[in-house]
Amino acid sequence: METKIEKKIIEIAKKVLTDESEAIKSLISTIDDKFEQIIYAILASKGKIVLTGIGKSAIIAQKISATLNSTGQKAVFMHATDAMHGDLGIIDKEDIIIFLSKSGNTPEIKVLMPLLKRLGNKIIALVSNVASYLAKNSDFIINAHVDSEACPLNLAPTTSTTVALALGDALAICLLEARDFSKKDFAKHHPGGSLGKKLYLRVSDIYPNNALPIVLESADIQSVILEMTTKRLGSTAVVNPNNDLVGIITDGDLRRMLNNTNDFSTLRAKDIMGISPKIIHPDEFAVNALVKMQDMNITQLVVSEEKKVLGFVHLHDLLKEGLI
Structure with missing residues (x-):
């Protein structure tokens, strides 16, 4: 016997993809000279990028860090909670910090932000709430605003994490293009995978x-x-x-x-x-x-x-x- 949810599965799946794709499209207009300034600030830096976040944002931060490393930008991930228990030592004075958060107002952020500010590093907030504590205390803001999650309860991070991931890709590809990162460079960073082998194995x-x-x-x-x-x-x-x-x-x-x-x-x-x-x-x-x-x-x-x-x-x- 077919249940009510079985009749709606295809409809639900399509709606999730539609909602998330529209959320990404809605942010295209927010990419302006401020985003360009972020790219130039990173290019001018002699340090690495340190990505940090909490919960699902931390997972997205890890993926963006991996993408940056594979496309020519040195990056590391630092969990926001672990940062308050010794991992701040990973940060050098020339590093740029990218802090990912949807709300920008969590207790962990309010504890960690003064510590980061004290170090004197440039801070980029990749945040949905551009009026948040995180946004107001950062040097640059990447607008990751979403009206709602794909989750029908508007609770599980879905659309917001997808948007953050897409913005991280935009950041990485801009840096790649600005540095004229080539196929040979890519192969050097991927020697063990099939992609790399296609570019270097003779x-x-x-x-x-x-x-x-x-x-x-x-x-x-x-x-x-x-x-x-x-x-x-x-x-x-x-x-x-x-x-x-x-x-x-x-x-x-x-x-x-x-x-x-x-x-x-x-x-x-x-x-x-x-x-x-x-x-x-x-x-x-x-x-x-x-x-x-x-x-x-x-x-x-x-x-x-x-x-x-x-x-x-x-x-x-x-x-x-x-x-x-």
């Missing part, structure tokens, strides 16, 4: 780990099969007497040979090889190898430079690296 980082099956074009079929099975890549490069790449033999070529003849005693590698091996330069990004394999519906490429065979890169290598 074919030359992969192929040396693989065996190198290679035969002369004059090699007999038995030698070809032994090379392919021993090196276990399902193919072999074919070279001429000058060691220039002239072709490739895959297991598909072997199957076609067996379908065409019962006697291959007189055949040589050059007789069954493909004459247009798909190659990639060792300096290319590994993700480009993936794109080529996908476009050509193949599972490996010959790594080659100036007609010389350096190795193979296989689809399994890219899978292992997390690029797929």
